[in-house]
Amino acid sequence: xxxxxxxxxxxxxxxxxxxxxxxxxxxxxxxxxxxxxxxxxxxxxxxxxxxxxxxxxxxxxxxxxxxxxxxxxxxxxxxxxxxxxxxxxxxxxxxxxxxxxxxxxxxxxxxxxxxxxxxxxxxxxxxxxxxxxxxxxxxxxxxxxxxxxxxxxxxxxxxxxxxxxxxxxxxxxxxxxxxxxxxxxxxxxxxxxxxxxxxxxxxxxxxxxxxxxxxxxxxxxxxxxxxxxxxxxxxxxxxxxxxxxxx
Amino acid sequence: xxxxxxxxxxxxxxxxxxxxxxxxxxxxxxxxxxxxxxxxxxxxxxxxxxxxxxxxxxxxxxxxxxxxxxxxxxxxxxxxxxxxxxxxxxxxxxxxxxxxxxxxxxxxxxxxxxxxxxxxxxxxxxxxxxxxxxxxxxxxxxxxxxxxxxxxxxxxxxxxxxxxxxxxxxxxxxxxxxxxxxxxxxxxxxxxxxxxxxxxxxxxxxxxxxxxxxxxxxxxxxxxxxxxxxxxxxxxxxxxxxxxxxxxxxxxxxxxxxxxxxxxxxxxxxxxxxxxxxxxxxxxxxxxxxxxxxxxxxxxxxxxxxxxxxxxxxxxxxxxxxxxxxx
Numbered sequence: 001x002x003x004x005x006x007x008x009x010x011x012x013x014x015x016x017x018x019x020x021x022x023x024x025x026x027x028x029x030x031x032x033x034x035x036x037x038x039x040x041x042x043x044x045x046x047x048x049x050x051x052x053x054x055x056x057x058x059x060x061x062x063x064x065x066x067x068x069x070x071x072x073x074x075x076x077x078x079x080x081x082x083x084x085x086x087x088x089x090x091x092x093x094x095x096x097x098x099x100x101x102x103x104x105x106x107x108x109x110x111x112x113x114x115x116x117x118x119x120x121x122x123x124x125x126x127x128x129x130x131x132x133x134x135x136x137x138x139x140x141x142x143x144x145x146x147x148x149x150x151x152x153x154x155x156x157x158x159x160x161x162x163x164x165x166x167x168x169x170x171x172x173x174x175x176x177x178x179x180x181x182x183x184x185x186x187x188x189x190x191x192x193x194x195x196x197x198x199x200x201x202x203x204x205x206x207x208x209x210x211x212x213x214x215x216x217x218x219x220x221x222x223x224x225x226x227x228x229x230x231x232x233x234x235x236x237x238x239x240x241x242x243x244x245x246x247x
Numbered sequence: 248x249x250x251x252x253x254x255x256x257x258x259x260x261x262x263x264x265x266x267x268x269x270x271x272x273x274x275x276x277x278x279x280x281x282x283x284x285x286x287x288x289x290x291x292x293x294x295x296x297x298x299x300x301x302x303x304x305x306x307x308x309x310x311x312x313x314x315x316x317x318x319x320x321x322x323x324x325x326x327x328x329x330x331x332x333x334x335x336x337x338x339x340x341x342x343x344x345x346x347x348x349x350x351x352x353x354x355x356x357x358x359x360x361x362x363x364x365x366x367x368x369x370x371x372x373x374x375x376x377x378x379x380x381x382x383x384x385x386x387x388x389x390x391x392x393x394x395x396x397x398x399x400x401x402x403x404x405x406x407x408x409x410x411x412x413x414x415x416x417x418x419x420x421x422x423x424x425x426x427x428x429x430x431x432x433x434x435x436x437x438x439x440x441x442x443x444x445x446x447x448x449x450x451x452x453x454x455x456x457x458x459x460x461x462x463x464x465x466x467x468x469x470x471x472x473x474x475x476x477x478x479x480x481x482x483x484x485x486x487x488x489x490x491x492x493x494x495x496x497x498x499x500x501x502x503x504x505x506x507x508x509x510x511x512x513x514x515x516x517x518x519x520x521x522x523x524x525x526x527x528x529x530x531x532x533x534x535x536x537x538x539x540x541x542x543x544x545x546x547x548x549x550x551x552x553x554x555x556x557x558x559x560x561x562x563x564x565x566x567x568x569x570x571x572x573x574x
Contacts, residue, residue, distance in 0.1 A: 050469075076472015076473070077472065079470075081470035083464075086467050089325065092463075096516075097463070104472040144471075
C-alpha cells in the first residue's frame with residue numbers, strides 16, 4: 001500500500017515564502033483533499049509531493065524511499081500526476097494522449113481502445129485536442145492518468161473546468177478509485193470536499209493550518225477563519241444530488 | 248498511414264528524377280536510363296559519375312535537415328524552430344570555418360566534423376539558455392534569441408574569414424559553404440553520408456517517445472515518467488550532431504529544417520515515430536528538387552542552393568509566422 005510522507009517542507013520564490021515547514025504523512029487507501037484560499041500553497045505542495053519541484057528545505061518520500069532516489073520511469077509508473085495546466089504543443093488526438101499516458105507502464109495497462117471505452121471516450125478517439133471542450137479535455141487527461149492504475153494519484157483541481165454533473169461524477173470516480181489507492185486532490189469546492197474526502201488538509205499562507213478527518217473539519221474554528229467565511233451546513237435529501245444555497 | 252508514406256516515397260522519386268534530369272544540359276529520362284544501364288558514351292559517363300552522386304548527396308543532406316528540424320521543433324515545442332534560424336547551423340559553420348582556415352595540425356576530416364558538431368551544440372545551448380527550457384519557451388523569445396545568436400555567429404564567421412584568409416587557404420570553399428551548396432561526393436563520401444543518415448534516423452527514432460511526451464508540456468511529460476530537462480539535453484546533442492553532418496556536406500541551407508517537419512506533421516500527424524521518417528523523406532525531396540533548380544536556372548553558372556531554399560522557404564516561414572501571431 002502506498003505511503004507518502006513529507007518532512008519540514010519549505011519553498012521560497014525570491015523573497016516570498018510559498019511553503020513553510022509542512023510535515024504530512026498519507027497512507028492508502030484514502031481520498032485526501034488539500035484545501036485553502038488562493039495563494040495558500042496548495043499547488044506548490046502537490047508539485048513537491050509529485051517530485052516535479054524540488055524543495056528548498058525538507059524532503060518527500062514515497063514508501064519510505066526518498067523521492068530523489070526514484071527514477072523518472074519508476075515515478076511515472078507509481079504515480080498518476082494531473083497538473084492544473086495542460087496545453088500541448090501539438091494537436092494530438094484523444095487516443096494519442098491516452099496512449100502516451102498508458103505507455104508509461106504498458107505491461108500493467110489495458111489496450112487503448114478498452115481504456116477509451118471505459119472512460120466514455122470511444123466516440124472522441126480520433127478527435128484532436130483543439131476540437132475538445134474543457135470537460136472533454138479534463139476527461140481525456142484523467143483517462144490517461146488512470147490508464148496504468150497507479151497506486152498514487154495526485155490531481156490539481158481536476159474538476160475546475162467541469163460542469164456540476166461531471167464534477168460530481170469525477171468525485172464519485174475518484175472516491176471509488178481511492179478504495180484501493182492513495183488519492184490526493186487539490187480542491188476549491190468545500191461542499192464536495194467535505195462530502196467525499198476521508199481527510200482534509202488545510203493550508204493557509206504556506207503553512208499547515210489544520211489536518212483532520214473530513215467529518216471534523218467543518219466544526220473546527222480554524223476552517224472558517226482560514227477562508228474568512230461563516231458557513232451554514234444543511235443535510236442533503238437522499239433523492240437529491242446537490243444542495244444549492246439560495247440568497 | 249502506409250499509403251501516405253507511399254506518396255512521400257513517390258514524391259522523393261519524382262524529385263530525384265527531376266534532379267537527375269536538371270542541369271546545364273537537361274537529360275531526358277531515356278538518356279538517364281541508358282546512363283544507368285552502363286552506356287559508355289561521354290554524356291552517360293558524366294551523368295553517372297558527376298550528376299547522379301550529387302543528386303543522391305542532395306537528397307541525403309535533405310534527409311539530415313528534415314531529421315534535424317523535426318528534433319529541434321520537438322525539443323523547443325515550436326513549429327517555427329529551425330536549426331538555421333536558431334543559430335545551430337551557424338555554429339556548425341563557425342566550426343567548419345575554423346577547421347578550414349586555422350592550421351590546427353589536426354587531420355582535416357575529423358577536425359571539421361568535430362568542430363562543426365561543437366559549434367552546432369554550443370549555439371543551440373546558448374539559445375536554450377536564453378529563451379528558457381522550462382515550460383514552453385514562447386515563440387517571440389525563442390526566435391529573438393535565435394536571431395541574435397545567428398547574427399553574432401554570422402559576424403564572427405565573416406571576421407574569421409577576413410582575419411584568417413591568405414593566399415594559402417581556400418576562401419572560396421568557405422564562401423560556398425556559407426551560401427549552401429552540395430559538393431559532388433566520391434563513392435566513399437556517398438557511403439559515409441548514407442551511414443550518417445541511417446544513424447541519424449535511428450537516433451531520431453530513439454527520441455520519438457520522449458519528444459511526444461515533451462510535446463505535452465514539461466509538467467505533463469514529467470507526470471508520464473519523463474525527466475524533461477535530462478531528455479532535452481540528450482535530444483539537443485543528437486540534433487546538433489545531425490545538423491553538423493548536414494552542414495559539413497551541404498553548408499548553410501536555410502528553411503528546409505522548418506518546412507520538412509511542418510509538412511510531415513500536416514501529412515502524417517504529430518507522433519514522432521512516423522514524423523521522423525516522413526520529415527526525412529520530405530527534406531530529401533525538397534533538397535534534391537532545389538539542387539536541381541540551382542543547377543538549371545542560370546547555366547552555365549550555378550546559383551547557391553541556400554539561395555533557392557531561402558527564396559522558397561522564406562515566404563513559407565512568413566506565412567506560418569503570420570498565422571501564428573494572429574489571435
